[in-house]
Amino acid sequence: MKAFLLHRDRDVDWAADPPPETPDTVRDLGLDTLLEAMSDDDAFLRDVALRVLTRPLTGPQEIVYRQRVLRDCVEHTDTAVELYNLAVETIAAEHHIWPSFLRTPESVLSRSVTAMEMFTGALRKLRAIRDAHAEEFRSPGMTAFFRMLEAELDDAWFETVDSHLRQLRFKSGVMVSATLGRGCVGTGYVLREPHPGPGWRDRITRNVSPSYTYRLPDRDETGARALSELRDRGVDLAADALARSCDHILSFFTMLRRELGFYVACVKAYEKLTGKGEPVCFPEPLPPGRPVTVCRGLYDPCLSLRREGRVVGNDIDAADADGVGLVVVTGANEGGKSTFLRAVGLAQLMAQAGMFVAAGAFRADVRTAVFTHCRREEDAEMVSGKFDEELARMAAVADRITPGGMVLFNESFAATNEREGSQVARQIVRALLDCGVKVVLVTHLYDLAHGLRERHADDALFLRAERREDGTRTFRLTPGVPRPTSHGEDLYARVFGVPAP
Amino acid sequence: MSSPSVLFADPRDAAAVADGVAEPACFADLNLDQVVAALTAGREEYDLAPFFRHRLRTVDAVAHRHEVFRDLEDHAVAAGVDAFARRMRDVRRRVRRAGELRHPHQRDSWFLTAVEEYGTAVRGLVRVLDGARPRSAGLRAVHEHVTGYARSGAFTGLLRDAEDVGRGLASVRYCLTITGGRVKVSRYEGEADYGERVLAAFEKFKQTEGEGHLVGFGDHVAMNHVEEAVLDRVALLFPEVFDALEAFAGRHAAFLDEEVARFDREVQFYVAWREFTGRIAASGLSFCYPEVSDRSKRIGGREVFDLALADKLVESGTRVVPNDFHLEGPERVLVVSGPNQGGKTTFARTFGQLHHLAALGCPVPGTGARLFLCDRVFTHFERGENLRDLSGKLQDDLVRVRDILDHATADSVIVMNEVFTSTTLRDAVVLGTRVLERIIALDALCVCVTFVDELASLSGSTVSMVSTVVPDDPATRTFRVVRRPADGLSYALAIADKYGLTYERLVARIAGRAGVAGTGDDDERTEEGVAS
Known part of the structure; x- marks a missing residue:
């Protein structure tokens, strides 16, 4: 029994660790804020959200499959949450059924019977939720899920379970079969279901198979122990079967909790953003091949979630960004360059997780993976060591990235002088582009930006952080060629309270 | 036949x-006791x-x-x-x-x-x-x-x-039905596996392969009386099977x-040897079938090594250094001198081991060997534990040497390691010469490790071998012992220096730690140390 809410035809590999670049991605994109919004500090939901976000889907159809489930969940939040809570509560209830201190077949069986009774109750509830709400849902994912519940959790199944729970009390004794092992010691014990007893006619005609019975002498305590061990061999098998069955049901609820959990987490973030009037949209995923990044009102959801009001969004027109594999952002310091870079990265990740995107509209081709490479501010004084560290991180990215990937650079390779840094960066960027990797690059290295402009006048998009005549920033980016100076003086002026030049 | x-x-x-x-008395000195212990470990029953x-x-x-x-x-x-x-x-x-x-x-x-x-x-x-x-x-x-x-x-x-x-x-299949204090034993008649039926009802929920929950039962050999009672009843259900079993045991005791x-x-002699040496060979060392003779004392070995040491070093992942030797014509005695810790004792042991192992009919450590089938291997190694006073020890040494010479024959192999260290150099020269002369007269094969260079050139029967160090870096030991005249140079000081144990460095280290300079007495010892 599979829920198949995240993929049409398969499970998510929850056991797989997030890819090794995950800590860098989380840090560079400020993903923690989003995860917090999705989880409300629930460690489980945070983990689910992170795992799904860091395993991007690479097919537009897969993405749309999830988008439709998510739409359903946004529209019928109560039912989605009710299903999710049922899974959470069932799992918690199972954890509260303590195993006995003494682990014997009898105690394992007893615990399993209790657990199984609890589970069947939960499964009846699950069935009831389906009966009440299935018709409200429209997405292929949710309708298939409810159909599966209807088919598998029918009355006949519940009756079978009840009859097993009755029989497992072993009112008429425990029957096991065995063969003779080495030394004639009984071995290969198998729990058996006795044939129905012989009828009266068989009894009269003595048409019953021969048997010999051993009766324990009174007060034979050693014998009683030995006999109960023999009995336990049978009970052990029953206990094992039922305990494993409980595990199966537990694993079903665990799977359900994860898959529903992702959508519940998405709804949480969705409601927070829309609650403050921010636009959100379901993006249009394009098949891999031709690089595209088109957006309207694209903003950094994490920045917005941390602030009171709304934040500034950016537009990239189709005319500028169709077929463009390189986006270079230059311009004023603190002019929104890094924010834009994070917005692009988050949008790509969220889109490929099947989520909504923080924008009025977003259209992009799917990428195999998203990597980040950002300047790290610590130990700035150890310049040579820092450049070394940057290159080491780049090497780690290079170890992992494949054609069709995406790399976001933020002020990379600036830990050396401009000429050297530019030279290294140019070579890296050129190699990435030639390998079909999409590159978004924020830099104040004029030498680098200028060089890229010379080489990619037609197939790259150059954006500049806006600066008004009076020196104030709009945090809005506009197309524009790199200019030789940054606006550090502005910043200096603001910080030191000196008028701008 | x-x-x-x-x-x-x-x-x-x-x-x-x-x-x-x-x-054999030589086993402890040659570390052959360790070799045999390793060979026989786990094979005690043989x-x-x-x-x-x-x-x-x-x-x-x-x-x-x-x-x-x-x-x-x-x-x-x-x-x-x-x-x-x-x-x-x-x-x-x-x-x-x-x-x-x-x-x-x-x-x-x-x-x-x-x-x-x-x-x-x-x-x-x-x-x-x-x-x-x-x-x-x-x-x-x-x-x-x-x-x-x-x-x-x-x-x-x-x-x-x-x-x-x-x-x-094997054909016996039976059922036990346990109710209260009774167990009914019957033939198995196709009753269904109930555990499987339970599992089948819940199998559909399974997401991944889980673990079992069997409490499990230890397999024991002896039965308790309930199991015996069950077995007796099984025997009643299948009388012909058990009658045949009883008859079989009686007939074929x-x-x-x-x-x-x-x-x-x-x-197992062969199996043990192969297993033991195989371990060592896997580390890149070779074994060979020696050419053995009960007459010719023209002997030699190529890349031979100490088996006990090699076994120990294999465990620690390092490799023993092999050596070559040969005796031609009238040559009977290998006199080994040179720097300490340069592999002299190991070489002497190797020589003794080879002669014992060859007489076992085993492949021996090395890439080639020609060995003499001796009647006995005698060893004289310094006994640290017998250190009473110097004269007592010298006497002890001499008694043991005499004992060897009393029993050794022309067909014997004698291994002497650092004899007469407990006396003055003059004594050592005199005593060493005497003993070697007697061995030469005996015509026995001998290897003699000594600090007395003079012994190396005693007669045409003696051959000098020297332990060596790397020429560029005297502090590095090679453990290689080569055939060449004794040069009288001691590298012990160089090796001490490498470990920071020369007088000056040791004083500097200790003084540096303690912050105290050496005394006048120490200065005098410095000169002694340099002179010696």
Whole structure:
């Protein structure tokens, strides 16, 4: 029994660790804020959200499959949450059924019977939720899920379970079969279901198979122990079967909790953003091949979630960004360059997780993976060591990235002088582009930006952080060629309270 | 014809071993006790130590074993012998177990499994030898014997009986129904597996393969009285099966063939040696079949090494340094001098080990060797624990040397390590010369480790060998001992320097730690230290 809410035809590999670049991605994109919004500090939901976000889907159809489930969940939040809570509560209830201190077949069986009774109750509830709400849902994912519940959790199944729970009390004794092992010691014990007893006619005609019975002498305590061990061999098998069955049901609820959990987490973030009037949209995923990044009102959801009001969004027109594999952002310091870079990265990740995107509209081709490479501010004084560290991180990215990937650079390779840094960066960027990797690059290295402009006048998009005549920033980016100076003086002026030049 | 032995060409050797062999006195000094301990570890039941102590005295007896070793180089033969040995161990274990049990059905059943395993062992051995066509006289004789034995009525009848009885027991399937204080024993009549039915009802929820929850029960050999009562009733349900079992055990009590048992023990000599040396060879060292002679004292070895040391070093992942030596014409005595910790003692041990191992008929450590079949190996190593006072120790040394010279013959090998260190240099020269002269007169083979360079050029019978260091870096020891005149240079100081243990450095370190300068007394010792 599979829920198949995240993929049409398969499970998510929850056991797989997030890819090794995950800590860098989380840090560079400020993903923690989003995860917090999705989880409300629930460690489980945070983990689910992170795992799904860091395993991007690479097919537009897969993405749309999830988008439709998510739409359903946004529209019928109560039912989605009710299903999710049922899974959470069932799992918690199972954890509260303590195993006995003494682990014997009898105690394992007893615990399993209790657990199984609890589970069947939960499964009846699950069935009831389906009966009440299935018709409200429209997405292929949710309708298939409810159909599966209807088919598998029918009355006949519940009756079978009840009859097993009755029989497992072993009112008429425990029957096991065995063969003779080495030394004639009984071995290969198998729990058996006795044939129905012989009828009266068989009894009269003595048409019953021969048997010999051993009766324990009174007060034979050693014998009683030995006999109960023999009995336990049978009970052990029953206990094992039922305990494993409980595990199966537990694993079903665990799977359900994860898959529903992702959508519940998405709804949480969705409601927070829309609650403050921010636009959100379901993006249009394009098949891999031709690089595209088109957006309207694209903003950094994490920045917005941390602030009171709304934040500034950016537009990239189709005319500028169709077929463009390189986006270079230059311009004023603190002019929104890094924010834009994070917005692009988050949008790509969220889109490929099947989520909504923080924008009025977003259209992009799917990428195999998203990597980040950002300047790290610590130990700035150890310049040579820092450049070394940057290159080491780049090497780690290079170890992992494949054609069709995406790399976001933020002020990379600036830990050396401009000429050297530019030279290294140019070579890296050129190699990435030639390998079909999409590159978004924020830099104040004029030498680098200028060089890229010379080489990619037609197939790259150059954006500049806006600066008004009076020196104030709009945090809005506009197309524009790199200019030789940054606006550090502005910043200096603001910080030191000196008028701008 | 005497009974076939894979180990002894000469029945007199076999008889000598059967009488028991005490550990040769040289074993401790040569670390051969460690080697034998390693060889016999885990094989105590075979009592192999006597085989590794008794030296063969004829070239034929040695060749007999070399041939067997060569046959065993065939992987199929070695694997077949291993399998045979494993099964025979199992046979003995099962017979032992049967003897420990009190319930007759149980006892007989264990006995039956012992016989079954024995049949597998013998048939497997015949098959391996058929396929391998051994060339050694030892294995050919064994092959001939077991082939005949496997065809004999005694053996085939034994196995046929065992098979019949075993088939009967395997067919027994019964059911136990336990209710309160009663257990009903009946034949199994197709009752359904209930555990499977329970699982089937819930299988559909399974997401991943989970773990089992069996509490589990230890497998025990002996039965309690309830199990015995059950077994008695099973026997009542299947009387013909158990009657046959009882009859079988009565009929075949003495099933083990004496020669098969003998081969099982003796072949372990080879198996143990191969396993032990195989471990060392895997680290890149070589073993070779030595050319042995009971007459010629023209001996030599190429890339030979100390087996005990090599075994230890393999464990720590390092490799022993091999050495070469040779004695030609009138040469009889190797005098080894040179820097300490340069491998002199190891070389002397190697020399002694080689001569013992060669007389066992074993491949020896090295890429090539020509060795003399000696009557005894005598050793004289310094005994640290006997340190009473210097004169007492010197006397002790001399007594031991005299004892050796009293017993040594022209066919003996003598290994002397750092004799007469407990006296003045003058004494050491005099005593050393005297002793060596007597050994030379005896015409025995000898290796003598000494700090007395003069001994190296005593006569035409002595050959000088020197432990060496790397020329560019005197502090690095090579452990290589080479044939060349003693140069009288000591590298001990250089080695001490490497470890920061020369006087100046040690003082500097200790003084640096303590912050105290050396005293006048120390300065005097400095000069002594430099002078010596």
